[in-house]
Amino acid sequence: LLLPAIALCLLLRLREHMSTKGLENQLFNLKFTGKQLKRLSIKCSKEEKSEKLKIKKALEKDNHDGARIHAQNAIRQKNNAQNYLRLSSRVEAVASRLESAIKMQQVSAMLSVTFRAVANRPLEPICLL
Template sequence: MEKKQSVKSQKNEKTQKDKLKKAIEQGNMDGARIYAQNAIREKNQSLNYLRLASRVDAVASRVETAIRMKSVTGSMASIVKSMEKSMRDMDLEKITHVMDQFERQFEDLDVQSVYVENAMNQTTTLSTPAEQVDLLISQVADEHGLALGMQMGSVPSEKVQHAETDELTERLNRLKQKN
């Protein structure tokens, strides 16, 4: 929903810029000023909708993580009960088996947490190469005679993020096959 509103605001911004251009061509500076303000407002509104969409995606990921954590917690509770029984019987073989299960649950939890964290990071990271982003910013600034007041940093490359995601996905799949 928010993404659709962002696109709508972007279209409205373009419309306002077109009107601004016509007002300048006609020498209507008061009208041009109004259209410029409208265009800026639409752009800001578009960005705000995108920020909101990103936050909603992040919250959805956190809710999904909480649901997964609940299932892991249930598994841990049953393992702890098994541990208590084994401790009463003092069967070292059973205790070792239960402890191995407990450690596997923690490993699974770590892999799932890292996977979800990376997925959340990717929802808020630009998928456009940093060089293209920097170039576009420079072009727009040059077109309008603006000086860049900030240093443009680089975003980690998509290949590195993709490789990390592939590795985590592979580990998660192996864990699923074990269980």
């Protein structure tokens, strides 16, 4: 009778550990994606600055059509940078919530183990403390 209970307990702990590992992997992927999006935002900002320099050079050469094309590219890069930054912020917010959930899950698992340990002890020695 004791052996199946131990097996069940081990199976539940293994399942809990695996789900925590899966969540931790998801957390890592979310943080990594957030950093990638920030890098892409920075890259787009740099490309926007280079397009602005190209606009200036095209206007100095009296090339208005080329300047217009570079201006459109600069606007597109600016919008892309803002979108990447906005998406990065959202992904990091989700990662933060997931991290909080993982920590709460770990704390509740520790509390349940502690509760089981206390529940199995007689109350008299605990009351004396």
